[in-house]
Each structure stands twice: as C-alpha cells, then as structure tokens.
Amino acid sequence: xxxxxxxxxxxxxxxxxxxxxxxxxxxxxxxxxxxxxxxxxxxxxxxxxxxxxxxxxxxxxxxxxxxxxxxxxxxxxxxxxxxxxxxxxxxxxxxxxxxxxxxxxxxxxxxxxxxxxxxxxxxxxxxxxxxxxxxxxxxxxxxxxxxxxxxxxxxxxxxxxxxxxxxxxxxxxxxxxxxxxxxxxxxxxxxxxxxxxxxxxxxxxxxxxxxxxxxxxxxxxxxxxxxxxxxxxxxxxxxxxxxxxxxxxxxxxxxxxxxxxxxxxxxxxxxxxxxxxxxxxxxx
Numbered sequence: 640x641x642x643x644x645x646x647x648x649x650x651x652x653x654x655x656x657x658x659x660x661x662x663x664x665x666x667x668x669x670x671x672x673x674x675x676x677x678x679x680x681x682x683x684x685x686x687x688x689x690x691x692x693x694x695x696x697x698x699x700x701x702x703x704x705x706x707x708x709x710x711x712x713x714x715x716x717x718x719x720x721x722x723x724x725x726x727x728x729x730x731x732x733x734x735x736x737x738x739x740x741x742x743x744x745x746x747x748x749x750x751x752x753x754x755x756x757x758x759x760x761x762x763x764x765x766x767x768x769x770x771x772x773x774x775x776x777x778x779x780x781x782x783x784x785x786x787x788x789x790x791x792x793x794x795x796x797x798x799x800x801x802x803x804x805x806x807x808x809x810x811x812x813x814x815x816x817x818x819x820x821x822x823x824x825x826x827x828x829x830x831x832x833x834x835x836x837x838x839x840x841x842x843x844x845x846x847x848x849x850x851x852x853x854x855x856x857x858x859x860x861x862x863x864x865x866x867x868x869x870x871x872x873x874x875x876x877x878x879x880x881x882x883x884x885x886x887x888x889x890x891x892x893x894x895x896x897x898x899x900x901x902x903x904x905x906x907x908x909x910x911x912x913x914x915x916x917x918x919x920x921x922x923x
Contacts, residue, residue: 642710645718645740645770646806648683649840649863658858658914661685661720661842662907663868665692668900669875670706676907677715682915684907685740685864686710687722690729699729703736720772722866730760734767742772742809757803765804772807772842772864775799790829793836800837807864809842812857825853827860834861842866847873851913858917865914871903878902 652659660677664670664686677684686706693699699721710717720740721733730741743760745753761771775791791810800808810833812826834841840863846854847870854865882889882898889895 641716642707642737642739643683643716643718644768645685645720645772645864648685648716648718649770649807652683653840653863656859656918657682657863658854658865658917659683659685659840659863660907660911660914661687661718661722661864661866662871663687663689663692663722663866664702664706665695665868665872666702667705667709668896669871669903670709672900672904673907674709674713674715674717676904676911677717678713679904680908680911680915681715682911683716683718684911685718685720687720687742687866687868688738689722689868690724690726693721693729699732699736703733703738707737718770727756727760731763734764734769738769740770740772742774744774746774754799754802757799757805761804770806771804772809773799773803773805774809774844775811790826791833793829793833796833797836800839805839807840807842808837809844812843825849825857827856830857830860830862840864846870855913855917858914865910867910871906874906875899875903 649659662673662684670686673684673686688702688706692702696702707719710719718740719738720742721730721738722742723744724730724742725744730743733741741760741764743757745756748756757773764771775796789811791812796808796810812829841861842864843857843862844866846865846867879895879899882895
C-alpha cells in the first residue's frame with residue numbers, strides 16, 4: 640500500500656464519522672506493530688515521530704527512514720508524520736526525508752508569529768504534497784507546562800485556519816499529554832462548536848488520558864485524528880515487565896521486545912476498531 644498524505648485520509652474519516660488513529664513511534668518496534676495492526680484492522684494509520692523521539696535517536700534520519708521503509712512495505716495505507724515540531728530546521732529535514740505530514744507546533748509563540756511561521760511551513764509542505772497540522776492555543780502538556788483547563792476559542796480557530804491554510808487543527812478541549820490514568824474530562828459541546836466553525840478535521844492530542852466511551856463521544860462530536868502515545872507505551876512496557884518477571888534469565892533483547900511489540904499491536908487493533916466504530920457507539 641502507498642505512503643499517503645494525512646489530509647485526504649483525515650477528510651475521508653471525517654466524512655464517514657470515524658476516528659483516524661495516530662500512534663507515536665518511539666522505536667522501530669512501534670512502527671512495525673502499528674503498521675501490521677492497521678492491516679489487521681483494515682484502516683489507515685498515522686505513524687508519528689515526535690521532535691523528542693528524533694532527539695532520542697540522535698536525529699530524525701535513523702527513526703524516520705526506518706519508519707518510512709516500514710510504511711512503504713505495509714499492507715495498509717500509512718501516513719508518516721513529524722509530530723510537535725517547533726524547530727524549523729527539523730521540519731525542513733523531515734520534508735527532505737520524505738514524510739507525508741508535518742505537525743508544526745508554534746503554540747508557544749506570540750499569536751502573529753505563530754500564524755506567520757505556520758503559513759510558511761504550509762507553503763513549503765504543500766509544494767511537496769505534504770499535509771500540515773497545527774495547534775492553536777496550548778493543549779495540556781508534560782511537567783505542568785500547560786493546564787488541561789485550557790480551551791480553544793471557536794472563532795479564533797476559524798480565523799487561524801483561514802490565515803494559515805493548515806489541513807488539520809489540534810485544539811484544547813480538556814486533555815493533557817502524558818496522562819497515565821484515563822480520567823480526562825472532555826468539553827464535548829466545545830468540540831461540536833469548533834467542528835461547526837472550522838472546515839478542516841480536528842485533532843485530539845493527549846487521548847491516552849481519555850476513556851474509550853469518551854473518545855467515541857468526541858469523534859461523534861467532531862474529532863477526527865486521535866493521538867495516542869502514553870497508553871500504548873504503558874501496554875508495551877507492561878508486557879515486557881511481565882515476561883521478564885516470569886523469566887528473569889532472558890538475555891536476548893529480541894525476546895522481550897517481541898512481547899512488547901505484539902502487545903502493542905493487539906491494543907492498536909482494538910483502538911483502531913474503537914475509533915472506526917465510533918459513529919455506531921460500538922465498544923471494542
């Protein structure tokens with residue numbers, strides 16, 4: 640199946656009332672697990688590489704090129720997406736590598752500068768057929784940097800999309816990044832209001848902190864791209880921990896990495912099915 644841009648996949652999901660799964664790739668096993676899970680679930684998937692993950696690998700190229708190769712060999716449509724990048728040099732590197740989507744995060748900048756830089760990224764990316772996601776306001780973040788009480792203004796969201804030309808918009812509606820408990824309270828009425836005001840698909844960051852039924856409700860209210868990272872890391876780590884506790888003599892790293900990869904793939908299939916069936920409210 641081809642490597643695809645994000646925008647048409649998100650628009651198609653939105654038109655069907657479905658959620659589009661976006662899972663973070665921290666290491667190669669994640670990319671392998673999620674690509675195979677997409678084939679099993681029969682849905683597209685977004686493989687996301689964050690700026691932090693690129694830094695962990697000493698640069699974007701090692702993890703980026705591996706993920707692109709896995710995507711091109713996959714039996715499902717796959718988007719390879721640079722996530723939460725505020726470094727314009729990294730954005731340019733990602734475009735050169737051949738990713739099919741960029742999330743430029745200028746949310747910490749003054750409003751006018753955010754709009755100008757985002758529009759600059761959009762022009763460069765669209766010239767290459769690459770989609771662009773952006774964030775307006777601040778979605779809750781790690782280490783108490785942002786508050787989950789932040790909210791995106793619908794009128795401001797509409798103006799931001801018009802001014803920048805972005806293909807997707809991440810909004811603040813009650814989630815926070817890196818949550819390990821699924822207790823976030825979403826502002827569903829606000830999601831509906833923004834979805835009515837904005838023409839492009841909406842993105843829910845911090846979905847690891849949201850319960851299954853609430854994610855489905857958010858999709859029905861107007862969310863499309865659903866980002867999940869911490870929850871899948873928890874599943875992966877739990878499987879590894881269980882194997883090593885059961886057999887502490889294991890030394891071949893492939894043995895415990897395989898356990899994590901397989902557990903991550905199973906949960907990814909469940910989540911993709913949950914997101915796809917949101918319109919009907921069918922639990923996974």
